[in-house]
Amino acid sequence: MLSILLWLPLVFGIVALLVPAARAWVPALAGTALTLVLAAVVAVGFDPGDPGRYAESVSWIPELGISYSLAIDGLSVFLVLLTALAWVPAVAFAASRNAGDGRERLFYFMLLLGETATLGAFLASDLILFVLFFDLMIVPFYFLFGLWGRTRDGATAGGATTKMIIYTLVGSLLMLVAAVAVGFSAEEVSGKPISYSIPELIARGIGESDQYWLFWLFALAFFIKMPLFPFNGWMPDAYRVAPLPALAVFSAVLSKVGAYGFLRVVLPVMPDAAELFQTAILIFAVVSIIYGSAIAFTKIDLRMIIGFSSVAQLGFITLGIFALDETGANGALFQMINHGLVVVPAILIVGLIAERTGSEDLGPMGGLAKNAPIFAVIFLIVTMATLAIPGSPNFIGEFLILNGTFQVSVAIAIVASVGVALAAYYALRMYQRTMQNPLPPGSDSREISLRDALIIVPMVLVLVILAFAPQIVLGETGDAVSAVVEKVGQLG
Amino acid sequence: MTFQPPEIDYWALSPVIALVFGLALTVVLAVAGRLARIAPAAAILSMVVAGGLLIGQWGESKDVIGGTLELDGLSITFSLLILLAGIVAVLFSLGDPAAREAGRPDFLALLLGSVLGMVLLTQANNLVTFFIALELFSIPLYALCGTDLRREDSLESGLKYLIIGSLGSATLLFGMAFVYGASGATGFEQIADGLSSSDLLGDPIILTGVGLVTVGLAFKVSLAPFHQWTPDVYQGAPTAVTAFMAVATKLAGFAVFARFFLTALEPLADEWDVILAAIAAISIVVGNLGAISQDSLKRMLGYSGIAQAGYMVGGIVVASTEGVEALSFYLAAYLALNLGTFAVLVVREQRDGSDDSIESLRGIGRRDRALAWPITIGMLGLIGLPPTVGFLGKLYLITALVDGGWTWLGILIVLGSMASLAYYLRVVGTVWSGETESPGHAPGPSSRLLGLIVGVGIVFAVLSIGFGILPDPLYDFAAQAGEAIGSLPG
Numbered sequence: 001m002l003s004i005l006l007w008l009p010l011v012f013g014i015v016a017l018l019v020p021a022a023r024a025w026v027p028a029l030a031g032t033a034l035t036l037v038l039a040a041v042v043a044v045g046f047d048p049g050d051p052g053r054y055a056e057s058v059s060w061i062p063e064l065g066i067s068y069s070l071a072i073d074g075l076s077v078f079l080v081l082l083t084a085l086a087w088v089p090a091v092a093f094a095a096s097r098n099a100g101d102g103r104e105r106l107f108y109f110m111l112l113l114g115e116t117a118t119l120g121a122f123l124a125s126d127l128i129l130f131v132l133f134f135d136l137m138i139v140p141f142y143f144l145f146g147l148w149g150r151t152r153d154g155a156t157a158g159g160a161t162t163k164m165i166i167y168t169l170v171g172s173l174l175m176l177v178a179a180v181a182v183g184f185s186a187e188e189v190s191g192k193p194i195s196y197s198i199p200e201l202i203a204r205g206i207g208e209s210d211q212y213w214l215f216w217l218f219a220l221a222f223f224i225k226m227p228l229f230p231f232n233g234w235m236p237d238a239y240r241v242a243p244l245p246a247l248a249v250f251s252a253v254l255s256k257v258g259a260y261g262f263l264r265v266v267l268p269v270m271p272d273a274a275e276l277f278q279t280a281i282l283i284f285a286v287v288s289i290i291y292g293s294a295i296a297f298t299k300i301d302l303r304m305i306i307g308f309s310s311v312a313q314l315g316f317i318t319l320g321i322f323a324l325d326e327t328g329a330n331g332a333l334f335q336m337i338n339h340g341l342v343v344v345p346a347i348l349i350v351g352l353i354a355e356r357t358g359s360e361d362l363g364p365m366g367g368l369a370k371n372a373p374i375f376a377v378i379f380l381i382v383t384m385a386t387l388a389i390p391g392s393p394n395f396i397g398e399f400l401i402l403n404g405t406f407q408v409s410v411a412i413a414i415v416a417s418v419g420v421a422l423a424a425y426y427a428l429r430m431y432q433r434t435m436q437n438p439l440p441p442g443s444d445s446r447e448i449s450l451r452d453a454l455i456i457v458p459m460v461l462v463l464v465i466l467a468f469a470p471q472i473v474l475g476e477t478g479d480a481v482s483a484v485v486e487k488v489g490q491l492g
Numbered sequence: 493m494t495f496q497p498p499e500i501d502y503w504a505l506s507p508v509i510a511l512v513f514g515l516a517l518t519v520v521l522a523v524a525g526r527l528a529r530i531a532p533a534a535a536i537l538s539m540v541v542a543g544g545l546l547i548g549q550w551g552e553s554k555d556v557i558g559g560t561l562e563l564d565g566l567s568i569t570f571s572l573l574i575l576l577a578g579i580v581a582v583l584f585s586l587g588d589p590a591a592r593e594a595g596r597p598d599f600l601a602l603l604l605g606s607v608l609g610m611v612l613l614t615q616a617n618n619l620v621t622f623f624i625a626l627e628l629f630s631i632p633l634y635a636l637c638g639t640d641l642r643r644e645d646s647l648e649s650g651l652k653y654l655i656i657g658s659l660g661s662a663t664l665l666f667g668m669a670f671v672y673g674a675s676g677a678t679g680f681e682q683i684a685d686g687l688s689s690s691d692l693l694g695d696p697i698i699l700t701g702v703g704l705v706t707v708g709l710a711f712k713v714s715l716a717p718f719h720q721w722t723p724d725v726y727q728g729a730p731t732a733v734t735a736f737m738a739v740a741t742k743l744a745g746f747a748v749f750a751r752f753f754l755t756a757l758e759p760l761a762d763e764w765d766v767i768l769a770a771i772a773a774i775s776i777v778v779g780n781l782g783a784i785s786q787d788s789l790k791r792m793l794g795y796s797g798i799a800q801a802g803y804m805v806g807g808i809v810v811a812s813t814e815g816v817e818a819l820s821f822y823l824a825a826y827l828a829l830n831l832g833t834f835a836v837l838v839v840r841e842q843r844d845g846s847d848d849s850i851e852s853l854r855g856i857g858r859r860d861r862a863l864a865w866p867i868t869i870g871m872l873g874l875i876g877l878p879p880t881v882g883f884l885g886k887l888y889l890i891t892a893l894v895d896g897g898w899t900w901l902g903i904l905i906v907l908g909s910m911a912s913l914a915y916y917l918r919v920v921g922t923v924w925s926g927e928t929e930s931p932g933h934a935p936g937p938s939s940r941l942l943g944l945i946v947g948v949g950i951v952f953a954v955l956s957i958g959f960g961i962l963p964d965p966l967y968d969f970a971a972q973a974g975e976a977i978g979s980l981p982g
Binding site: 061063064103128132133135136138139142143146147158161162165166169170173174176177180181184 | 924
């Protein structure tokens, strides 16, 4: 079942390579839709009391102890669902704006390969397999950003893309060595033959002195991927050039893989190190929150505002994870879902705004709400969720995170709260400057088309549902998250 | 003491005999007038026959001639890969002006002679056969590099390779003399016995010998700081020859490198592992830094080959069966990735008359997918990205290194891979960007031949992905080499 879910996008991606270019979006959209249905079936059938339900495992490279094993548990189930959900509007948005450059087949193939790789990272329960999918994720996005990305003056985006791939690969290749070292350290501790199965590694544990340096290799990889300050050097350039549909899933889902890696691998396998370096990571997180929020409100480029607000949000998520507290970690996982749900519509709306004003900068904009009440409402909901207004699921997430952080360090929690206030400023400014004020000449206040509404509204609806019923997520994830945190807690 | 003629196992020697016969045939065909046309077929046939015989000997392990040559998993695995590279090189050379210039049968005879030397070198188990085989593969290569007579840099390349290669050979020979002096033996096993029974283990004489042999071999497989010839020779030599050199000399060199260090010098492993690790580290740094600024694809591959050789040495440094397996898997992967890339270069050169600059590849992603994909996969694989076989090759090497307690070298390998992104990705970026310009068509050989070479590139690209997903068949093949060296810890 999980294998079908994992490879389905790639199969449809290959089909997309074989059909005429103008029709390549049909299999792509069908593939992502089917994947979503399948992911929903898995999520509905998921039972937190029986995490081994869908697990599968085949020996892949026996001489190295590497197996192809997939599993789904409370940590991954909603992230898998988020991935499947985020890809549908991205493909649909791309299909509705067919560039007609003759390379659509490659575009959809790469986009769907990206979905398979991302699902693989969430589903893998073998450490090497996880690293493999983590590395693989970057390949399709290199092509998507490099080939279809355009700088403002229309040039291709080689430099920005190379920067992105170098940054992210620095982390993930070092993680490969770290993963191998984890396997050998656990082998030494347990005296049993080598295995990279993550549950097995957790049961065996690794030597304390090994934990201290391996921790940082993993942390570096995940920080770059998220990205947290000061590892975000690749982010502005990449965000500036990326094609919007690819950027939507990249920002919504790929950044979560890094945070997920902490919960999946770092905390349970390296609990001593996690405890020792807790304060250091919390400081990283809080610096990212302040830095991201502060930069976001100095920017006028909509993509930059969303990009830097993501840095701040990922800071919040890291804060929640490293509160090493049940409340905080549950909030962090919940916030990963919320942020993913907010970012996809936000980025696609940037595309709609640019179509109406011819610009992605706040400066010359305004008044778009004039003849477009529905469009304005959709954007307003997204904006409110971004600033985590009470009543939005993001508020619940941030509240839980801060609640958890207060129990560790009041000072850090207070500083982090400043980030919430800053978010209100930049998010509201974004809404005001685009939707309100007089409409400048050259801009066109058009209502959102039915087609675009169909693409964007479903994700906004999910957001609204989660605001009323966060238990849908929190109820299922609670046990798994608590287990991770308790693993660290047992040490104290 | 009476003279005892050595026993010759003709069945074990048969692949070598097939190659000698093929070599003789091509030489005869060179003067046979119109029959010269069948020389390529004869050369390929003799290599196919030799390969078939080697496959027939799969799993065997025995002395060939009184212990001077050893037929075992290591020599069979590496010889098969060398023969594959040889066959592909013949295909590449069919439309190469350099081969026409030199007289095709002559060119092929040189190539076959070099292949013969390499196959012998993988079997060499004695200082004498070691040196003879090394020279047998080197000398034809010096000539091959200079076969593009109209190009000054081809001649320069041949001469440079000759002078530096001879220096390497001389150093190696000098080192061998020390090793012989210390151990009193020429056979690899006997050297090991002699070294462990004598009290010379830490003696400067034997260490000097080991050092000189290391330097000599480092010249041959282009490890830094003995690499200076590599970029010039790669660039100057005809592309078919460069392709052959890039993979086959590494295969042959590393086969004897592994066998000599892990059998004859095994008692000294604690002395030389640090030296080799240092050479690996220098090669990784020098190769990667050198490659970044190159505009010529062949020069870039030359420099990156130095870094890749540095990674490979890791498989010897750990002195374990795992290490040799990883080395042999990595070399097999390297062969597929490189030959796929070179196939593209050969077609570009022979069909479109383009030079080897990276810039000349601009835009082929738009107009020529059949060329763009193999080179893209080749570059991604050489970086070591999944799902290519290059990723698993690095994984095997790193696993062996971490297991053997050489984690820092493993980390250096991935740092090197990161630096390599800068130049490998530049090629990928160039291939897929830019607008179409009409390619200039040079008067070239028949399109059926070019179709075949394009096919070769595609086959290697498919293999690179296929073995990246299902590595077992290739791993089982490579593992033969590791099992051959029995004295090592698991």
